[in-house]
Amino acid sequence: MDKDSGVDxxxxxxxxxxxx
Incomplete structure (x- = not known):
């Protein structure tokens, strides 16, 4: 899981x- 994906x-x- 990408950090950006989690934030988005x-x-x-x-x-x-x-x-x-």
Whole structure:
């Protein structure tokens, strides 16, 4: 698992959380 991938995944999750 790449470090960037992990950050991108968390960022996407945060976006969805805020969007909700």
């Amino acid at each position: 995944y968390k960022h996407t999750t945060t976006q969805l959380y805020i969007g909700e």
